[in-house]
Structure formats: structure tokens, C-alpha cells
Amino acid sequence: MHVAGKVFLGLGVLFLVLGIVMSGSGIGSVKDAGDSFEDLGDFAIENTNSGTVNVTDKDGQGDMGFTFWIEGEYLDEDGDGEWDHCAATNITILSHPEINDNWGEDARELNGSFYYEVNEWYDGCEADEENKDRQGEGEGLIKVGRACLACYAGPMEFESNAKVSVTNDDYLIEQLIEVGIGGLGGVMGVLGGVGLSGCGVCFMVLGGILAIALNDPKEATMMQQPPSV
Numbered sequence: 001m002h003v004a005g006k007v008f009l010g011l012g013v014l015f016l017v018l019g020i021v022m023s024g025s026g027i028g029s030v031k032d033a034g035d036s037f038e039d040l041g042d043f044a045i046e047n048t049n050s051g052t053v054n055v056t057d058k059d060g061q062g063d064m065g066f067t068f069w070i071e072g073e074y075l076d077e078d079g080d081g082e083w084d085h086c087a088a089t090n091i092t093i094l095s096h097p098e099i100n101d102n103w104g105e106d107a108r109e110l111n112g113s114f115y116y117e118v119n120e121w122y123d124g125c126e127a128d129e130e131n132k133d134r135q136g137e138g139e140g141l142i143k144v145g146r147a148c149l150a151c152y153a154g155p156m157e158f159e160s161n162a163k164v165s166v167t168n169d170d171y172l173i174e175q176l177i178e179v180g181i182g183g184l185g186g187v188m189g190v191l192g193g194v195g196l197s198g199c200g201v202c203f204m205v206l207g208g209i210l211a212i213a214l215n216d217p218k219e220a221t222m223m224q225q226p227p228s229v
Helices: 003-041 084-088 105-110 169-213
Strands: 045-055 066-071 091-095 141-147 154-168
Touching: 084 141, 091 141, 141 154, 154 169
Parallel strands: none
Antiparallel strands: 045 154, 066 141, 066 154, 091 154
16 A cells, blocks of 8 residues: 555544544533533522522622522413512512622612512503513412612522522522533534544545555666676
8 A cells, every 4th residue: 555545544533533532522611511500509598488599609799599480381361460469479588698789779779678570671560461470380380679789798588478499690600601602612622633533534544545556666676787707
């Protein structure tokens, strides 16, 4: 086999193996990201009428706070234009850390208290088909509102007339970013592996063609003249 054919075949096999390994690793990363995404609904506290949750505030600039969920459906059976579960749920913040006034007028006016919200671009619990947060749909939960906007680190204590579950918004955002980065890295690994494997196949095909088309170089034959008499 011609040396050029051997080189291309060797490179082809190497690239193909590396591509398969890279793709496998990328698929594993994508799977891990998917499993982590399923865990993003972790609650700071679940199914309780009262409790204490902690603001971490890693950057020292205040956190987004907490979201409150209850079991139920988005219904407006009395036709007053507001979701029924909001009128039936009363949540009181008994204590909370200080807030960062630099977050703006809304944060200053709320001063860490609870406020009704489903989607932030709607007016509180406005009964509109688009004003539904479906993140808790799998657990049969609907969003009531939020509390502790712009709070610094420390405990927040609350009580409610209905059993609620609470999520830490900053924690979930951090996890979502990490999961997204991991998933993106996995996708890039799969694409890179597929590309590398494709290059390996091309090199192998080219090596095979060269092996067939080219002959091994022949060593020059020494012609010896018989000695003259």
C-alpha cells in the first residue's frame, strides 16, 4: 500500500474514533442537563401554612425573593375578572431582611411584603388566559404571588391561610443558567463529534482511493554487466 494511503487511512480511523467519543460525551451532557432541568422545581419549603425561608444574596445586591404556589386551577367562577385562588389566599410576611432601595420604587413600596402576581406583565391576578404560569402544572400547582423583592441575606418568615409551597427565585435562575450552559456544551460536543467523524470517514475513503490508485515505489534495479574477457 502506498504510504499516502496509509497516512490518510490512519488519520481517518483516528478522527472517526475521536468523533464517536466526543459525540458520546456530548449526548451524556445533554442527558444530564435534561435530568437537572426536571429538578428545577425544587421547593425551599412545601405544603405548609407557615415557615421560614432564607435569602442567600450571594452578590450582596439583594435577591429577587420567593414565589408562592398553591394546589388548584386558574379559575374565575365568580366572573369578577380576578383568579379565584388569589381572593381565597392570604399570605402575610411576618419578618424579612432589609431591602436594597436601589432596586427602584416598586421594591421600596413593597418593602419585602407579599404581593399577588402570576405573570409580571399583568396586573396581579387578572383573569386572562395568557396570565397563567404553567411551571407548576406537573404538580398541580398554580402561582399566587411573590415576596421579599430586593431583600438582602437573611430569614423571611411567613404565614398563610392556605397550604403553600415556596420556591427561591434566585436559586432557580442560577440552576437554569447552569443547566443551559451544560446542555449547550453537550449539543456543541455532539455536533463537533459528528463533524469529526465525518472528516474521519472522508479521510478513510481518500486513503482507500490512494491505496488503490497509487503503486508502491519500486527500488531501482541494479544492472550488472558481466565482466569482459
